Amino acid sequence: MASDTIIQVRNLWYRYRDDIVALKGVDLDIGAGDFVAVIGQNGSGKTTLVKHFNGLLQPASGQVLVGGHDTRKVGVGALARTIGFVFQNPDHQIFCATTREEVAFGPRNLGLAGEELDGRVEEALHRFGLVELADSPPAVLGFGMRRKISVASVYAMRPRVFVLDEPTTGLDWRNSMSLMDTVRSMHEDGHTIILVTHDMKLVCEFAQRSLVLRDGGILAYDDTREIFKRSEILKETGIEPPQIAELSKRMMSYGMPDDVLTVDEFRAAYVGIGRSLR
Amino acid sequence: MSLTFDLYVARRSWAHRVDPRVKLLFVVLGAVTMILFSNLLFMVAALAAVHLLTASAGTPRDRFSWVWRAMLPVNVLIPLLWTVFYPEGEVLFRVWVLRFTPLALARGLAVAARLDTIALICFFWLFTTDQMSIVRSLVKVGMPFEWGLVLAISLRYLPTIYGLYNVVADAQRARALDVSRGNIVTRLKSYLPILVAMLISALRTADQLGKALESRALGLEGVERTSLHEISFSKVDYLIAAWLVIAFAGAVVLRALGLFTHPWYPLA
Numbered sequence: 001m002a003s004d005t006i007i008q009v010r011n012l013w014y015r016y017r018d019d020i021v022a023l024k025g026v027d028l029d030i031g032a033g034d035f036v037a038v039i040g041q042n043g044s045g046k047t048t049l050v051k052h053f054n055g056l057l058q059p060a061s062g063q064v065l066v067g068g069h070d071t072r073k074v075g076v077g078a079l080a081r082t083i084g085f086v087f088q089n090p091d092h093q094i095f096c097a098t099t100r101e102e103v104a105f106g107p108r109n110l111g112l113a114g115e116e117l118d119g120r121v122e123e124a125l126h127r128f129g130l131v132e133l134a135d136s137p138p139a140v141l142g143f144g145m146r147r148k149i150s151v152a153s154v155y156a157m158r159p160r161v162f163v164l165d166e167p168t169t170g171l172d173w174r175n176s177m178s179l180m181d182t183v184r185s186m187h188e189d190g191h192t193i194i195l196v197t198h199d200m201k202l203v204c205e206f207a208q209r210s211l212v213l214r215d216g217g218i219l220a221y222d223d224t225r226e227i228f229k230r231s232e233i234l235k236e237t238g239i240e241p242p243q244i245a246e247l248s249k250r251m252m253s254y255g256m257p258d259d260v261l262t263v264d265e266f267r268a269a270y271v272g273i274g275r276s277l278r
Numbered sequence: 279m280s281l282t283f284d285l286y287v288a289r290r291s292w293a294h295r296v297d298p299r300v301k302l303l304f305v306v307l308g309a310v311t312m313i314l315f316s317n318l319l320f321m322v323a324a325l326a327a328v329h330l331l332t333a334s335a336g337t338p339r340d341r342f343s344w345v346w347r348a349m350l351p352v353n354v355l356i357p358l359l360w361t362v363f364y365p366e367g368e369v370l371f372r373v374w375v376l377r378f379t380p381l382a383l384a385r386g387l388a389v390a391a392r393l394d395t396i397a398l399i400c401f402f403w404l405f406t407t408d409q410m411s412i413v414r415s416l417v418k419v420g421m422p423f424e425w426g427l428v429l430a431i432s433l434r435y436l437p438t439i440y441g442l443y444n445v446v447a448d449a450q451r452a453r454a455l456d457v458s459r460g461n462i463v464t465r466l467k468s469y470l471p472i473l474v475a476m477l478i479s480a481l482r483t484a485d486q487l488g489k490a491l492e493s494r495a496l497g498l499e500g501v502e503r504t505s506l507h508e509i510s511f512s513k514v515d516y517l518i519a520a521w522l523v524i525a526f527a528g529a530v531v532l533r534a535l536g537l538f539t540h541p542w543y544p545l546a
Binding site for chain 1 (some may be wrong): 368442445446448449450451452453454455456470472473475479482532
């Protein structure tokens with residue numbers, strides 16, 4: 001995890017209309033290069049919080065700093081250079097006649113042209129496996145492909161931070177894993193990833209840190225492994241840990257560790273126990 | 279209120295209980311009556327009466343102020359333009375080539391009050407009748423069910439489309455789309471990514487909705503569709519409808535006698 005902070009949130013309050021308080025004094029630091037999962041029940045404030053990161057929402061009070069800049073003083077367009085926001089539904093952004101044009105739309109808005117634009121578009125198409133579909137109309141492709149195009153079109157803008165709002169909703173497991181593997185490779189390249197999701201398997205598989213929200217406030221913000229050790233937090237937010245983590249906990253009397261998060265970790269621990277039992 | 283596209287005010291007043299067809303009759307006869315006459319006093323009295331009627335249905339004060347705000351341009355422009363362009367009778371004062379006459383002002387005020395009254399009659403209907411009842415009443419008076427369904431779905435989806443616009447606009451802004459830059463042509467062009475994405479989403483939704491309705495047997499041939507909520511006339515509804523027809527007949531007689539047709543003098 002990198003040490004410098006890319007997003008700072010200070011005493012952030014936000015209200016929808018006058019009566020619905022969506023965020024209640026949130027304080028948060030997200031380090032450059034982190035992979036953070038934002039989890040919590042519906043209405044806990046997840047999307048409201050992350051929409052502050054690229055200026056789509058402005059604080060009612062408090063402050064959000066991105067790369068040291070106050071989001072109230074920088075427009076959404078300028079923040080898009082730093083924060084790439086992938087919306088939940090790819091159809092909310094797809095409008096171009098070809099996939100290539102769709103991927104090029106964001107970089108063109110940033111003023112790119114010529115070789116640099118072409119290079120970015122080609123690289124994004126390659127990275128997301130879209131080269132074959134570059135000249136196809138994106139709107140008529142399958143949902144999985146439309147989802148990839150929506151991420152690729154943000155990726156081509158080369159933001160330092162990616163905010164992914166429930167990116168795997170509506171995708172089957174294979175498509176989810178394919179997309180998340182690409183996201184992981186982006187993280188390995190140094191991008192900061194902020195993943196809003198209800199899928200705890202994804203959280204355990206990919207996120208280093210987890211931010212648990214409840215009723216517009218932060219319930220916990222820690223390493224994912226630590227979060228999933230704390231059953232009281234999971235119970236309070238109604239979060240079900242992945243089955244493999246639950247199974248591991250139930251096998252603690254056989255020597256299984258209490259912080260297993262993934263099938264691979266379980267397998268490694270289980271093989272170790274098997275050896276010791278023999 | 280401006281974002282919900284539903285003007286209905288949920289109350290348990292007498293007006294809410296009246297059959298929506300009777301209220302529809304009131305709208306039609308009321309509007310025709312207002313067109314029959316031109317007298318300022320008549321218009322103001324009718325406007326006051328419809329206000330009382332609407333208030334008696336439990337309509338909150340902010341709905342009235344919303345109506346008056348909406349009608350403000352009408353109330354300013356019509357008397358002003360009428361006075362300027364249609365001077366008649368005794369001249370009160372002159373400015374350059376313009377003549378200002380009390381009669382033209384009265385006529386302008388009467389026309390504005392007429393439009394206010396017709397608007398408030400319509401709003402009385404919309405404030406006291408929920409969308410589905412409006413559709414049911416229109417179907418009952420002869421509109422084909424499919425048309426009624428289209429109307430109901432359109433009303434239902436207006437806020438959804440507005441919400442869709444906001445989400446799509448946010449999604450494109452997040453990709454650095456700036457709709458506030460450049461001249462008017464550039465700005466209009468910059469709305470294309472929002473409008474096209476919206477159109478694609480709306481078409482996709484319409485397609486899915488069509489299939490969903492079809493899979494729930496909408497339009498099944500050889501079957502007469504039944505209704506879960508039947509609207510029916512009560513004794514009170516018949517009485518109100520009869521009273522409306524009699525009152526309208528009385529208005530027609532007054533009009534035939536030439537009463538309330540002069541802007542100033544009711545009996546002229």
